[in-house]
Amino acid sequence: MAEEEPSVPVLLQEKAKEEEEERDMAAAPSSSSNCVKRSSSRPQLDVSGAAIQGNSEDRNPTILLPNQTDDISHFAVDLGGSLIKLVYFSRHGELPAGHGGSVVRRRKEMIERNRSSPILGGRLHFVKFETSKLSDCLDFIHSKNFHRGQNLNAWDCGESDTRNTIIKATGGGAYKFADVFKEKLGVTLDKEDEMDCLVAGANFLLKAIRHEAFTHLEGHKEFVQIDQIDLFPYLLCNVGSGVSMIKVDGDGQFQRVSGTNVGGGTFWGLGRLLTKCKSFDEILELSQGGDNRSVDMLVGDIYGGLDYSKIGLSASTIASSFGKVVTENKDLSDYRQEDLALSLLRMISYNIGQIAYLNALRYGLKRIFFGGFFIRGHAYTMDTISFAVKFWSKGAAQAMFLRHEGFLGALGAFMSYDKHGLADWTAHQFVERFPMGAPYAGGKVHGPPIRDLNEKISWMEKFVQKGIEITAPVPMAPPGTTGLGGFERPFSREGLLRPDSSAALNVGVLHLVPSLELFPLLADPKGYEPNTVDLGDPNELQYWFTILSDHSPDLVDKAVASEGGTDDAKRRGDAFARAFRAHLARLMEEPAAYGKLGLANLLELREECLREFHFSDAYKTIKQRENEASLAVLQDLLMELDSMDEEKRLLALIEGVLAANIFDWGSRACVELYHKGTIIEIYRMSRKKMQRPWRVDNFDTFKERMLGSGGEKPKPHKRALLFVDNSGADIVLGMLPLTRELLRRGTEVVLVANSLPALNDVTASELPNIVAEAAKHCDILRKAAEAGGLLVDAMVTDREESVQNVSSVPRLMVVENGCGSPCIDFRQVSSDLAAAANEADLVILEGMGRALHTNFNARFKCEALKLAMVKNQRLAEKIVNGNIYDCICRYEPAV
Ligand SMILES: Nc1ncnc2c1ncn2[C@@H]1O[C@H](COP(=O)(O)OP(=O)(O)OP(=O)(O)O)[C@@H](O)[C@H]1O
Ligand SMILES: CC(C)(CO)[C@@H](O)C(=O)NCCC(=O)O
Ligand SMILES: [Mn+2]
Known part of the structure; x- marks a missing residue:
């Protein structure tokens, strides 16, 4: 099914199963009687009137939720040479529950106001599949009923009749697989130009998502907030199977100025031949333990251990990637796979960085944004690219990365639907959450949206069972492990990756809450920084980490008591404690893992984590x-x-x-x-x-x-x-x-x-x-x-x-x-x-x-x-x- 990839956002990124479980979690009975509509919360699952569909003897019967308004509105697909990226939106219609005087009345009015806009809010889910496993992708679409064009409401582009369903699609596969989609699902792919989509996706992310872009140099990650009026022009370098370099001058204004066929496909293709790795992430992980000196020919190898200082090359500079192999009479099996993987990764990344720089130079561009799934949030890859850009431009140009790197095209295709007004949304309306979804507890991704409800909560048990193994969403590598990305030999460290890292990205679930706005009385909205304590300072982080950890047992006691102290509440309390601890540990390791981290974020994370484990009000x-x-x-x-x-x-x-x-x-x-x-x-x-x-x-x-x-x-x-x-x-x-x-x-x-x-x-x-x-x-x-x-x-x-x-x-x-x-x-x-x-x-x-x-x-x-x-x-x-x-x-x- 959907490949282990938490989704990425616009609104949300996450996996199918995660979503199912979220729905399920939301089904927990709410204890507050005087319930106000909660604009920043995730949608509530309405299980009233639930009934088993079809044969109730089935092991996993589908459950119909007639009153559930969290429906799927739309989806778009980017069918690339290596990967298929799918973006789908789930809308949640919010209806006020309970009563409560004018709060609720005003709330109703607000909801009415929102009704006039095309959507109420919801989440964008991001899923990817290997292109070689197209049938999994088709199954997934089928299981989600997307092909029926159901529930399209304001975004309607077809009837509930399969024959008329039209899906926005980009990438080469929009052409190559059009017949398969028609034949297997009965849907028509509406082709959107790949470059148009890449640019639209990148512009949207850079404008609407806070902390989307970041620099990554020598293991140090820093988020950059780019002023909209100062965004253009820039160079977009999308590293997919192949590489496209696009000069972007504005919305819809761009020119593909270059490209290279030495890209992600080259890395993974050669990597498979050179190593025994079965997956892309495995080879990245393997490279972490590599030492490229056994493969690469260094300046010192040529100059008898000396620097070539006259032209600024030190003895440790790589003179020729894989060049040492020529001088030694060895077979492939004589080389360490780790060394080969690292050398290859460095060669490809550096080359891309260098070509990107040359194009930036050609057009006088100062900023280069790198996207595409080759980047994979991998520290060494980003450091190497950054090093190349910095070195050759002597610091004049800057390499930047996007948290939602691989989904630019899919997002662009998604945005090409008329009417939804996606481009008008602003950073104020997105709330990012980092749920401890099933994938991180070892859950498997399932297709159909709602099946056996009991199965859905079983992941919580896994939290308890798996104990300290629980990890928060992790990137491929912690910072500070990559050494110099360019000429110098990268220093290698072993065993840094977590076993579950294949499932993870540094992106959370982006919830779209159209009813959120900028507070109009802020004197200087642009210069506004809510946090007074910056947790970028390691001492501060350590201190607050300890405070929050120490406070945790008391909080768990209160939370469990608030739910009547039942066995179920105790289990959830235990699971919460572990999950929260895992978040903290993750953030101690890489404070920037979830975007720029302030104390307010940490305090909110704790509350969100409680809610995720169904503690609606611990106090x-x-x-x-x-x-x-x-x-x-x-x-x-x-x-x-x-x-x-x-x-x-x-x-x-x-x-x-x-x-x-x-x-x-x-x-x-x-x-x-x-x-x-x-x-x-x-x-x-x-x-x-x-x-x-x-x-x-x-x-x-x-x-x-x-x-x-x-x-x-x-x-x-x-x-x-x-x-x-x-x-x-x-x-x-x-x-x-x-x-x-x-x-x-x-x-x-x-x-x-x-x-x-x-x-x-x-x-x-x-x-x-x-x-x-x-x-x-x-x-x-x-x-x-x-x-x-x-x-x-x-x-x-x-x-x-x-x-x-x-x-x-x-x-x-x-x-x-x-x-x-x-x-x-x-x-x-x-x-x-x-x-x-x-x-x-x-x-x-x-x-x-x-x-x-x-x-x-x-x-x-x-x-x-x-x-x-x-x-x-x-x-x-x-x-x-x-x-x-x-x-x-x-x-x-x-x-
Ligand atoms: N799970 C994975 N399987 C295969 N490749 C992966 C995976 N994760 C990351 N990659 C890397 O990402 C690259 C594909 O990136 P991306 O999805 O952006 O491109 P694409 O759309 O498939 O290719 P193109 O745009 O050239 O058609 C692969 O070539 C590989 O280097
Ligand atoms: C062919 C595409 C655009 C398909 O996504 C991409 O793989 C690419 O840009 N390849 C590089 C081709 C070149 O410009 O040399
Ligand atoms: Mn592509």
Whole structure:
């Protein structure tokens, strides 16, 4: 079936089986009753009405899911000389489940809005087959029912009738195999020009996918973000069986300026003759243990061990690839296969790099992007090519690689379908995930999409059984193993590849979420970097790695408890722990493996990993308990606040937010604290410690903005966006009283909360209930919540009053932020939030994740207040030169 290749993305890359399992995982019952549509989550499998199709005695009967809306919309194929690449898109129609006041209502509106665009979102899957195994590919297409042109909806290009199904196809096989496709599947291949497709695919990836391009030099990988206006011209060098070199000047503007028949096919063809390798990846792996000196003739071999320094050649420079063989009277079997493989790989890679450089020189191009499956994410190949380009251009030209190297043509063909508007998507709308799919646990790829549901979850058992052998998606080789790619002898190391490396690429699953947008209030979107901690620094990485590893057992306990502590939950907890550990180990080995790595990514990865193992909300019990305890004392707190004058109250409110931010289950130090007292005791202790000046203390400026000075009353804010953090005291005793104060002053408040759970963070779907409870103690909150449509029930029973008040009362609303992480990346927020931001003139970021780990340095077009307690010693030292439990009150006027 589909060859071991995780797919690559546009939206997703992954294997057939992985996808089936994902669907299956999504079938786990959701425990949240108040469910908001989750824009960044993977599609949910709707198993309602499921029935076995055909004979139920079958071993693997197909299960029909009549209500499943995650359907296959389209696919395209690149039939190359060596490999067939297939790209298919699965769309997921999102329908709101449950209820929850205005959150859901707005959400519905958003979904309606999205309906007007051709697709709702989904994932692109990438699969490849060897061209010599065309029949596997045909079986795969058949098993997926693609040939029936089913469910095409907005992208319809044919009827559900096989005879009319038209498939976009590129590569030589679009001609060569057209009859086979017609005969075996009854479909017509609509031929798209190969070069057109390569260029379209490359341009799309370079524009729409963040961290797509990277340099790879001497084992060091670095992602490059290329400004769209600065993208053209460039040289695209596609290394397939043969090599095409294309000068690209713009979308659809290009010229194939050169090519070489010494390409990937040459390497693999000669490699097969010279070694006993049975697969391409095997020969790459073999080369890792090679020493080319026994095969290549070096300058020193010719010059009696001396350099030829006059023309800049050292003794170790390769003078002639395979040249040494001529001087020795040996048979093939006298040479080490490893040495032959390495020498061959170097020869081919170097030659391609050199020819590419010459063409770049010919047309004055500074950038060369290398694609094609010959690259295979292999460190030595990339280093060798980079070395050749750098050496010959004396550093003037740069070799760059694409994470989705082999799928350029297939992607281009896919994009050539009319109507889907793929080219209009932007980086904001893609979310990449790195699931621990079955392939990495030794699962086999299966054809039909949904078969025995029990079989689908068996891979999770494999996680448990395989124990420490679990590995995260891996590239062909870790960095730093290749030595100099060009003239010097590469140093070789043995045994660096994992046995499962054939299955892996450094690419994850790209989910397309059309409802994600850039936060419109970011002052400098291009210069924006959410992370304050760069994990490119090995010391930082080591530190956070340890923190996350140490925290893991406690997290697993909570997660297992949240699912009732059943045996199944324990197994999943165990599997999660192993999978997460494997991710961490993988990233320790190569921090750039999953793209540019910041702490926020790592924290999000953990949440995603929990979700992958069906833990929908690990802290739900804790959150409920803390909410209840806090709501019980809210009334007293509000009375106390009301007895104060304005100035004292404002300080007390900010102190309250900072003090209550101590409830953070993501902080090890805090979790230890929680064992020492009740929630209220800890809160009191925390408040008592509030000593000004805080570590960052702009309170006085903020106070002046709020209350004015010299008797002049400033204009209240029109609308404030409050990015809330934790459940319990944090939201109830910290942010809600602050909300109330803003409302009291006539400011409209939008509470912005996570779409999906992360640690003990409050989610958007939980907020309406919390607000409803709080509103029982407070008229201001109640009226505002009614006006904002948050208290739907109240609106029904108390319609008169709410209608009267709607115009005069500032509204309180809730909006989901589009993510499920303790941090926030303002380049990818929900369209609801983006819409709510339009009238906002104050942004309040609360908590360590959103205001310190990320966004401490972010600047906004409106006023911003960043409030957090630092609950980690290292972060305190690093960011504010302070100590654990220091507080931050950073107020910044509009930029
Ligand atoms: N599993 C594999 N089997 C065969 N070749 C592989 C494999 N993985 C990587 N390769 C390398 O990738 C090359 C094929 O790359 P690619 O799929 O980009 O080209 P193609 O489309 O098949 O060829 P062309 O464009 O010249 O028709 C092979 O020649 C080989 O060097
Ligand atoms: C023939 C194609 C375009 C097929 O993909 C490719 O294999 C290639 O560019 N070969 C190199 C032919 C040459 O230009 O010498
Ligand atoms: Mn090709």
